[in-house]
Amino acid sequence: QVRLVESGGGLVQPGGSLRLSCAASGGPIRGYPMGWFRQAPGKEREWVASITLSGGATYHADSVKGRFTISRDNTINTVYLQMNLLKPEDTAIYYCARNGRGPVASQIRQDYDYWGQGTQVTVSS
Numbered sequence: 001q002v003r004l005v006e007s008g009g010g011l012v013q014p015g016g017s018l019r020l021s022c023a024a025s026g027g028p029i030r031g032y033p034m035g036w037f038r039q040a041p042g043k044e045r046e047w048v049a050s051i052t053l054s055g056g057a058t059y060h061a062d063s064v065k066g067r068f069t070i071s072r073d074n075t076i077n078t079v080y081l082q083m084n085l086l087k088p089e090d091t092a093i094y095y096c097a098r099n100g101r102g103p104v105a106s107q108i109r110q111d112y113d114y115w116g117q118g119t120q121v122t123v124s125s
Contacts, residue, residue, distance in 0.1 A: 002027040002114045004096050009119030012086055016123070020081040022096030022116055030074035033099040035112060036081045038092035038121075047107035049081060050099065059105040064090075086123045093118040 008020040020036070033052055039045040049070035050059045058070050069082045079096055095118045102111025 002029070002098060004098065004114055004116035006094060006096055006116040006119040009094060009121045011122045011124065013125050014087060014123055016086050017082070017084045018086065018121060020083065020094055020096075020119060020121075022079040022081075024077040024079075024098075028074075029072075029077055029079070029098055033104045033106075034070075034072060034079045035097050035099055035106070036070060036079075036094060037097060037109070037112075038090075038094045039118075040089075040092040043092075045095070045109060047109075048094070050105045050107075051079065052104050057104070061107075083121070086121075088123045091121060091123050093120050 003026045004022055004024050006022050012018055035050040036048040037045050038048050048061050051070045051072050055072045067085045072079045096116045097112035098114040099111055100113035
C-alpha cells in the first residue's frame with residue numbers, strides 16, 4: 001500500500017514562495033507519473049501539474065505556468081512543487097497523487113490511484 005505524505009505548506013504573503021514535498025512510502029513511485037492537485041474552499045479539486053516517470057517532461061496548468069514547477073527525486077521517492085510569486089487565489093489544500101491509470105499529463109482525478117492527505121497553503125497579507 002503506497003502512502004503519500006505532503007509537507008511544506010503554510011502561510012505566506014503575496015509574492016512569496018513555498019516548496020511542497022510529497023514523500024512516498026510502502027512502495028516505489030518511480031514507475032509512475034505523479035501529479036499535484038489543489039482544492040480551494042467551495043471549489044472542485046483541480047489539477048495543477050504532472051511529471052513523467054523520469055522527470056524528463058513536466059506539465060502545468062495555465063493558472064500556475066511560469067510560477068510553479070513540479071520535480072521529482074526517484075532516489076528518495078519524493079515529488080516536489082516549487083511555488084513562486086504566490087497569489088491569494090493560490091490559497092488551497094494541495095494534494096499529491098500517483099497516476100496509476102491514465103496518460104502522463106492526465107488532469108482527471110480518477111486516473112490517480114493514491115493520494116496524500118493534503119497540505120494547506122494560505123496566501124494572505
